[in-house]
Every structure is written in C-alpha cells, then in structure tokens.
Amino acid sequence: MSRYLDLSRRKFLKTGAVTGVAVFALPLLTRQGPSATAVAAEAADADSDARLFIALQADGTVVITCHRSEMGQHARTAVAQIVADELEADWDRIAIEQALGDKRYGDQNTDGSRSIRFNLERLRLAGATVRHMLRDAAAEQWGVAAADCLVEQHKARHLPSGRTLDFADLAAAVADRQPPSADAVSVKARKDWRYIGEGKPIVDMADILTGKGTFAADVRLEDTVVAIIARPPVVLSKVQSVDAAEARKVPGVIDVIEMPANTEAPVQFRPLGGVAVLASNTWAAQKGCEKLVITWSDSPNDGYSSEAFRKQMEAANEQPGDVHYSKGDVDAALKGAAKTHTAQYYVPHLAQAPMEPPAASARFVDGVLEVWSCTQNPQADQSLIAGMLGLEESQVRVHVTLLGGGFGRKSKPDFAAEAAYLAHETGRTVRVQWRREDDIRHGFYHTVSAQRLEAGLDDAGRLKAWRHRSTFPTIQSTFVAGAEEPGFETDLGLRDPPYALEHIQAETGRVPAQLRIGWMRSVANIYHCFASQSFMAELAEAAGRDHRDFLLEAIGPDRLIDFAAEGSKFANYGGDTDAYPFDTARLKHVLRRATDLADWGRDMPEGSGLGLAVHRSFLSYVATVVEVTVSEDGELTIPKAWVVVDAGTVVNRDSVRNQMEGGSVFGLSAALDAAITVDKGAVQQSNYDDYQVARMPHSPASIEVEVVDSEAPPAGVGEPGTPPFAPALCNAIFAATGKRIRELPIGKQLSA
Amino acid sequence: MIELTVNGEKHSTEAEGDMPLLWYLRDIANLTGTKFGCGAGFCGACTVHIDGTAQRSCSVPLSEAANREITTIEGLAVNGDHPVQQAWAKHQVPQCGYCQPGQIMQASSLLSDNPAPSSADIDSAMQGNLCRCGTYPRIKAALLDLAEKAS
Ligand code: FES
Numbered sequence: 001m002s003r004y005l006d007l008s009r010r011k012f013l014k015t016g017a018v019t020g021v022a023v024f025a026l027p028l029l030t031r032q033g034p035s036a037t038a039v040a041a042e043a044a045d046a047d048s049d050a051r052l053f054i055a056l057q058a059d060g061t062v063v064i065t066c067h068r069s070e071m072g073q074h075a076r077t078a079v080a081q082i083v084a085d086e087l088e089a090d091w092d093r094i095a096i097e098q099a100l101g102d103k104r105y106g107d108q109n110t111d112g113s114r115s116i117r118f119n120l121e122r123l124r125l126a127g128a129t130v131r132h133m134l135r136d137a138a139a140e141q142w143g144v145a146a147a148d149c150l151v152e153q154h155k156a157r158h159l160p161s162g163r164t165l166d167f168a169d170l171a172a173a174v175a176d177r178q179p180p181s182a183d184a185v186s187v188k189a190r191k192d193w194r195y196i197g198e199g200k201p202i203v204d205m206a207d208i209l210t211g212k213g214t215f216a217a218d219v220r221l222e223d224t225v226v227a228i229i230a231r232p233p234v235v236l237s238k239v240q241s242v243d244a245a246e247a248r249k250v251p252g253v254i255d256v257i258e259m260p261a262n263t264e265a266p267v268q269f270r271p272l273g274g275v276a277v278l279a280s281n282t283w284a285a286q287k288g289c290e291k292l293v294i295t296w297s298d299s300p301n302d303g304y305s306s307e308a309f310r311k312q313m314e315a316a317n318e319q320p321g322d323v324h325y326s327k328g329d330v331d332a333a334l335k336g337a338a339k340t341h342t343a344q345y346y347v348p349h350l351a352q353a354p355m356e357p358p359a360a361s362a363r364f365v366d367g368v369l370e371v372w373s374c375t376q377n378p379q380a381d382q383s384l385i386a387g388m389l390g391l392e393e394s395q396v397r398v399h400v401t402l403l404g405g406g407f408g409r410k411s412k413p414d415f416a417a418e419a420a421y422l423a424h425e426t427g428r429t430v431r432v433q434w435r436r437e438d439d440i441r442h443g444f445y446h447t448v449s450a451q452r453l454e455a456g457l458d459d460a461g462r463l464k465a466w467r468h469r470s471t472f473p474t475i476q477s478t479f480v481a482g483a484e485e486p487g488f489e490t491d492l493g494l495r496d497p498p499y500a501l502e503h504i505q506a507e508t509g510r511v512p513a514q515l516r517i518g519w520m521r522s523v524a525n526i527y528h529c530f531a532s533q534s535f536m537a538e539l540a541e542a543a544g545r546d547h548r549d550f551l552l553e554a555i556g557p558d559r560l561i562d563f564a565a566e567g568s569k570f571a572n573y574g575g576d577t578d579a580y581p582f583d584t585a586r587l588k589h590v591l592r593r594a595t596d597l598a599d600w601g602r603d604m605p606e607g608s609g610l611g612l613a614v615h616r617s618f619l620s621y622v623a624t625v626v627e628v629t630v631s632e633d634g635e636l637t638i639p640k641a642w643v644v645v646d647a648g649t650v651v652n653r654d655s656v657r658n659q660m661e662g663g664s665v666f667g668l669s670a671a672l673d674a675a676i677t678v679d680k681g682a683v684q685q686s687n688y689d690d691y692q693v694a695r696m697p698h699s700p701a702s703i704e705v706e707v708v709d710s711e712a713p714p715a716g717v718g719e720p721g722t723p724p725f726a727p728a729l730c731n732a733i734f735a736a737t738g739k740r741i742r743e744l745p746i747g748k749q750l751s752a
Numbered sequence: 753m754i755e756l757t758v759n760g761e762k763h764s765t766e767a768e769g770d771m772p773l774l775w776y777l778r779d780i781a782n783l784t785g786t787k788f789g790c791g792a793g794f795c796g797a798c799t800v801h802i803d804g805t806a807q808r809s810c811s812v813p814l815s816e817a818a819n820r821e822i823t824t825i826e827g828l829a830v831n832g833d834h835p836v837q838q839a840w841a842k843h844q845v846p847q848c849g850y851c852q853p854g855q856i857m858q859a860s861s862l863l864s865d866n867p868a869p870s871s872a873d874i875d876s877a878m879q880g881n882l883c884r885c886g887t888y889p890r891i892k893a894a895l896l897d898l899a900e901k902a903s
C-alpha cells in the first residue's frame with residue numbers, strides 16, 4: 001500500500017515569524033437571502049402540510065423546500081424532482097430552499113438512508129395538493145368545471161377551449177386558497193412521472209463547480225470572530241489549568257474562553273469542553289490555540305488501549321453471550337457436523353472524516369440564538385443548544401448549509417453547540433472551525449469490534465449450523481452511562497442471517513465504551529457483513545465448492561423470511577414487514593446479476609481474482625463483485641467492481657449509481673489502511689497522513705452499477721453500498737493470493 | 753504589505769507573511785470557493801493555480817505568493833464553463849461537492865500540461881486530491897473523456 005505521494009508536512013506552518021496582523025474589514029454578508037421557507041412555514045397550519053414544502057412566487061417560480069440535509073446523496077435534487085413532478089412544474093422554473101430545523105417538517109434527521117423512504121409519498125401528496133389548488137383556481141377564474149381542467153408543465157389548461165393560465169397568473173389566487181384534504185387529491189400514475197425515476201441533473205451543480213456552494217465555513221456574517229478549540233485528549237477529562245498568556249499575545253487573538261467541561265457519563269451530544277481561542281481570522285486562532293499551555297485532569301478512560309482491549313473482546317467471544325437469535329440447537333449441530341470451521345475477525349475504530357471538517361457559526365441577538373451549521377439533524381442542534389443555554393427551542397433557529405459529507409458525524413451537533421455557547425457567552429458572532437486534527441481526535445467513532453464465527457457442514461459440504469458472536473462497545477453508551485449491552489447494532493447484519501438453516505445462533509458479548517461511540521455510514525453492517533460474508537467464502541473453500549453456488553444454496557429457496565416466527569426480534573430498519581419483507585428472491589437476484597456482469601467463474605491470470613459479497617441493509621439488496629490484482633510484492637490494484645442494487649422504487653437512478661460508487665469507495669477506505677487506535681485513552685491519529693482513506697489510484701478504475709427495475713416501495717440508498725465492499729475485496733484477495741484477511745485494515749498484510 | 757494578483761485583480765494586504773494563502777483567500781479576500789480539508793498538504797481541497805500551476809494553498813505562505821498570479825475556482829472561467837467544469841457536469845461527478853473545487857483546479861492544471869493524459873497519468877496527477885464521497889471513477893471518466901477529445 002505504498003502508492004502515496006510523499007505528503008509530509010510542510011515545516012513552515014509551525015515556524016513562521018510572528019509580526020503584526022491587520023485584517024481588512026470587508027462588509028461580510030451571508031449569501032442567504034430572505035427565506036421563502038420561513039414565509040411558507042409560518043403561513044402553514046397543521047392541515048396545510050403542502051405549504052411547508054411549496055411556495056409560489058408572483059413570477060410563477062415554484063419554491064420547493066428541502067427539509068433533509070444535502071450531504072452528497074442529492075437529497076435536494078430528489079425532493080425537488082418529487083414535488084415538481086406531482087406539481088407539473090417546469091423544471092427550469094423551480095428554486096430550492098433549505099428548511100430551518102423545525103418540528104413541523106417531521107423527521108429531519110438525515111440518517112439511516114431514509115429521506116426517500118419516509119418522504120416519497122408525503123412529498124408526492126404535497127405536490128399533487130398544490131396542483132389541485134392551481135387547477136381549481138384556474139377553473140374558478142374561467143368559471144368552468146374543475147373536471148374539465150388539468151395542470152401541465154407550469155400551466156393550467158381548460159381542455160374544451162384550450163385556454164391556458166401560467167402559474168404566474170395563478171399565484172395570487174392560490175395563495176388565498178385552502179388546500180384540499182388529502183383524500184380529495186390524487187397523485188399521478190407511475191407511468192406519468194416525468195422527473196421521478198431516471199432523474200434530473202443535480203440542482204446544486206453550477207454552484208459546486210464554480211465554488212459558490214455555501215458549506216458551513218463559507219457562511220459570511222458581519223463581524224465574525226473565528227474560534228479554534230483545544231479539547232481534552234481523553235473523553236471525560238477536563239481542563240485542570242490553562243496558561244493563555246502566550247496565546248493572547250498572538251496578533252489577531254481577541255479572547256480565550258474555557259468551555260464547560262463534559263465529565264459526566266453519558267457524554268451524549270454535549271461538547272467535550274476545553275479552551276477556545278477567538279481571533280479575527282482562522283490562522284490567528286489556530287496559532288493562538290497552539291500556544292495554549294493546558295494541563296488536563298485524569299479521566300476514567302485513561303486506561304483505554306486498543307491492543308489490550310482487543311484481547312478483552314476476543315476473550316468475551318470465547319464465552320456464551322447475550323442471545324439475540326436462536327433456532328434449533330447450534331451446540332448439538334456443531335458437535336454432530338461432518339466438518340466445522342471457526343474464524344475470528346477484527347475491525348478497528350474508524351472515523352467518518354468527511355472532507356468538510358465540522359464547522360458552525362452562531363450569534364445571539366434579541367434573545368434569538370441563530371446557528372448556521374453543516375448538520376444532518378437540525379432539530380437535534382435545536383434541542384441540544386436550547387437545553388444547554390436554558391432557552392426555549394423556539395429561540396434557537398438552525399440554518400442548514402450544504403454539508404461537505406456527513407457519514408453520521410454531523411448527526412451529532414456538539415460543534416454547533418460550541419459555537420452557540422461562545423456566541424451566547426461573548427455576544428459576538430462566532431464561527432467555530434474544527435481542524436482536521438480535531439475531527440480525527442475528537443470524534444464519535446465507529447466502534448471497534450471482534451467477532452467469532454463457527455459453522456458446521458455435512459458430508460456433502462452443505463452448511464448446516466451457524467453461530468455468530470460479536471463483541472463491541474455499543475452506541476448505547478453515548479446515551480446511557482455504562483451501557484454495555486448493544487442496541488440496534490444487532491439488527492444490522494447479526495440477527496438477520498438470510499440462510500435456510502435449522503440451527504442458527506447470534507450472540508453478543510459485553511465490553512465497556514471508553515471513547516465517544518457514534519455511527520458511521522451503514523454502522524454495524526460494516527463489521528457484521530465483513531465477517532459473515534468473508535466467513536461464507538471460507539466455508540465454501542472448506543467445502544471445496546464455488547462461492548456463489550455455495551452461497552445461493554445456503555440462502556435456499558425463494559421465500560419471505562419471517563424472522564419473528566424464527567425466534568429473532570429483527571427490527572427490519574423500522575420498515576413494515578408487509579411493505580418491506582426480507583425477500584430471498586431479491587437477494588439471490590442481485591447476487592446472480594452481479595456475478596453474471598463480472599463473468600464469475602472465468603479464468604483469471606496469476607495474481608488476479610474475483611470476490612463477491614451480498615447483503616441486505618436499510619431494506620435494500622446489494623451484491624458486489626470486486627476484481628483485484630496483487631503483485632508479488634503485495635501491491636493491490638482494483639481494475640473493476642460491479643454492484644447490483646435493488647432499492648425498490650428509485651427517484652434518481654444516476655444518484656443511486658453515484659451512491660453505490662461512493663458507498664463502495666467508502667467501504668474500500670475502511671478496508672485498506674484506515675484505523676483509529678487508542679493509547680492511554682487518547683486517539684493516536686491526527687490527519688489524513690496517519691488516517692489514510694482511499695485515493696484515486698486505490699479506487700476501482702471503474703465501477704459498473706446496475707439498478708434493478710422495481711416498483712417495490714423505496715428503500716435506502718446512501719448506506720447499503722458500503723457493507724459488501726470490504727468482504728468482496730478480501731474474498732477477491734483470497735482468490736488471487738490464497739491469503740485470508742480476517743483483520744482490517746489490510747495495511748501491510750499483503751506484503752508480510 | 754504584500755501584493756498579489758487574484759483572479760486578475762490586484763490585492764494588497766497587511767496580513768502576515770506566514771499566513772497560508774488559503775486563509776488569506778477565505779478569511780480576508782472572502783473567496784470561499786477554495787476549501788479547507790486538512791491544512792497540511794494531504795487532501796488537495798485547497799488547490800489553486802499559482803502562475804498557472806496547481807498548488808496547495810494551505811501550504812503556501814502569503815510571503816511566497818507575493819507578486820504571483822493566483823487563480824481560484826471563482827476565477828477559473830468567467831461563466832463557469834471551463835472544459836473541466838463542463839465534463840464534470842456531463843458525468844455528474846459531484847456528490848457533496850466539497851472537494852470538487854480542488855479537484856477541478858488540479859485537473860485543469862493537469863490538462864494544461866498534458867491535454868491527453870492516460871489513466872496512469874490521471875492517477876498520478878490526482879492522487880493528492882481526496883474525495884471522501886468516492887467520486888474517483890467519475891473524475892477519471894470525465895478526464896478520459898476530455899483526453900479523448902484532445903487526441
Ligand atoms: S487543505 Fe490544503 S491540502 Fe488539505
């Protein structure tokens with residue numbers, strides 16, 4: 001894995017001479033104009049939901065409000081497509097507004113791959129409602145029957161006479177109308193969709209390509225000071241003493257402020273504490289922060305070290321754990337098996353490390369705390385900030401900027417709360433900027449995990465019994481002090497094995513959490529899918545069978561798996577099991593298609609191989625095949641990958657492809673070199689030099705994605721592309737080299 | 753007093769010479785298209801052209817940028833229609849878009865040196881530009897498309 005440029009740090013950053021700084025005062029204004037969202041939202045009442053999302057301007061422009069955060073999944077485009085389609089708006093006459101955090105939108109937590117699943121029908125109805133209002137307003141104006149009118153591409157048309165009225169001509173009349181009730185509104189037939197399906201080019205394209213997209217740190221407000229914060233190196237530690245004399249001498253530094261400590265478990269989303277340096281610009285704040293001399297208190301987490309902890313987790317896996325799924329008699333079946341196979345897998349802590357580090361601006365004026373943040377969940381910002389500062393939630397206004405990636409990190413609003421605290425405390429407008437080092441060292445980490453799998457085969461090499469034990473510090477610990485028993489993680493690839501077996505058991509061990517544990521794109525599916533799909537390949541090998549054939553046989557006949565009836569309390573991602581059954585036919589279909597596309601079974605040259613994995617997560621079915629070449633000195637290249645996804649109904653096919661490509665590269669990053677390790681409670685990595693994520697030469701040169709045509713209800717897209725990538729890659733490495741990777745990252749294992 | 757040219761305009765500033773060009777552009781010149789990703793030369797989000805060549809603005813002190821011609825994403829093409837920008841739109845490259853100003857500045861610099869780069873040329877020119885969203889296959893496809901047109 002040594003294909004990086006030498007990217008060693010430039011020395012001058014630490015050694016520049018300090019002289020006077022004069023910062024030119026420019027009139028700095030936010031790019032965000034008056035908010036049509038706010039107008040629409042304030043005009044809305046409980047039964048006129050459509051107006052939360054749609055406002056019509058006098059010139060006929062349809063302003064569509066997106067209440068989900070845009071972080072690269074093209075939510076703003078998808079929301080616009082759905083509303084504009086049902087509204088029969090001309091795509092060139094729409095504008096997109098970003099919603100404030102507001103409970104009236106319902107769930108805004110852009111997380112769990114749910115934006116389309118939760119909102120497709122709701123937004124269709126909103127668009128159709130306004131379409132009916134336009135039709136009725138036109139009919140009234142003409143004095144004709146509404147049934148003789150229809151709305152098409154920004155015009156109402158009277159069919160018998162052919163007369164038309166543009167949306168601009170109807171805007172005033174529509175503003176005064178009450179929306180019809182939902183049962184009086186009919187949405188379009190699927191065959192009449194114009195925008196939903198293939199999809200439109202993304203609405204933010206021009207801004208992004210010219211640098212005009214407003215991400216959190218790009219918000220410009222008058223008289224803003226920039227804060228950089230030194231945070232405790234160990235969770236639950238706090239400032240014991242601070243000497244800020246040298247920091248205050250740095251030209252441009254305005255103030256040094258101690259943040260409230262967070263020394264009580266559970267840590268929740270509260271800021272970590274530490275010391276903030278406020279300055280007139282980012283560079284001065286950063287230099288000032290480096291000059292702070294801080295001693296930190298001891299913490300109960302000081303003893304956390306990754307190496308010792310791994311042994312603790314592996315020891316837990318040698319004991320029976322908490323049982324989450326039990327069917328048949330696994331112990332007896334394993335004893336009676338013709339052949340058994342056991343393997344242990346390990347995946348380290350990981351950091352989301354979005355390209356845009358956390359940042360937020362805040363000001364407190366006339367009793368209103370206003371925040372601009374790259375948040376995945378503005379309502380969480382609202383409640384955290386209100387609680388922390390003793391304000392009503394109505395006093396906290398949260399503007400959502402574009403997010404430069406989120407991946408779960410930006411669901412946790414600690415960084416916006418830091419800005420809010422400083423604004424409240426100082427009366428200034430404050431922009432908190434996280435350095436990359438802050439992001440890597442003070443995250444809400446993807447948990448570390450150890451797993452042990454054991455299976456039994458019969459004489460004919462058929463899978464007969466399966467036990468999966470998984471031990472990891474749980475996300476629950478972030479919310480419940482001392483929690484060791486996992487929560488929803490067990491639903492992510494542990495208690496939903498899709499195999500037609502009489503003997504299955506899924507268990508977890510208990511270990512404490514000593515870092516802030518959060519969720520990262522596809523969450524526990526990453527480690528559970530890595531282990532179980534690698535183990536399947538190992539079993540096929542042990543049975544002397546082709547991996548695809550063995551896997552298809554293990555999945556068994558086409559059926560809807562009723563996990564409840566089988567003894568597993570599988571939550572099915574909150575999806576109704578009638579709408580979203582676990583359908584083995586769909587699982588097998590994506591597997592067959594991906595392997596067909598990759599020409600599975602073809603002869604591969606020496607040092608090359610194909611690997612596969614298949615997984616259902618977030619209610620979508622994804623199969624991935626990876627082709628690798630490993631040179632004699634262990635250098636890995638990935639000429640191509642194939643991904644087949646069945647996500648039910650899709651709104652923007654090309655965005656789905658983009659998410660499968662991106663989800664794959666995200667899985668690749670988790671597999672190749674990235675690891676967060678801890679020593680004496682402190683994270684040892686700091687930037688992209690020692691926390692290495694995939695670069696272009698590592699990436700598959702191309703990724704062929706097939707999106708299955710489906711009229712099933714929409715399922716998740718942002719996350720399901722990630723889990724199968726690492727096991728497919730490691731299975732390909734095995735095919736190419738005979739070397740089995742059971743521990744991530746791959747790192748130097750191929751050259752060892 | 754440091755003088756430099758940014759997107760064809762003369763700038764003069766009292767800011768300290770050790771301030772990285774990145775923070776001058778973002779905080780003082782208010783040109784926020786150039787992004788901060790790592791501050792240490794590892795990610796390429798801050799890439800600009802200095803006298804026509806891609807460089808990491810986080811790692812160039814203002815004193816070194818003195819009397820040079822700086823081009824940022826805002827100044828790459830008046831109407832945002834540089835061939836790289838057009839190819840990016842055609843291939844629907846961006847996901848979150850945060851890395852893309854840096855990618856585009858790096859790619860446009862590559863093409864001015866080498867209008868028809870091979871896949872390996874592209875890998876080596878673009879490997880310093882991270883994209884956590886994983887748009888690499890599309891960036892490569894867009895650049896190979898441009899390379900094909902040029903040759
Ligand atoms: S911010 Fe300059 S290379 Fe990352």
Ligand code: FES
Nearest residue numbers: 848849851883885
């Ligand atoms: S598009 Fe998001 S980091 Fe590249």
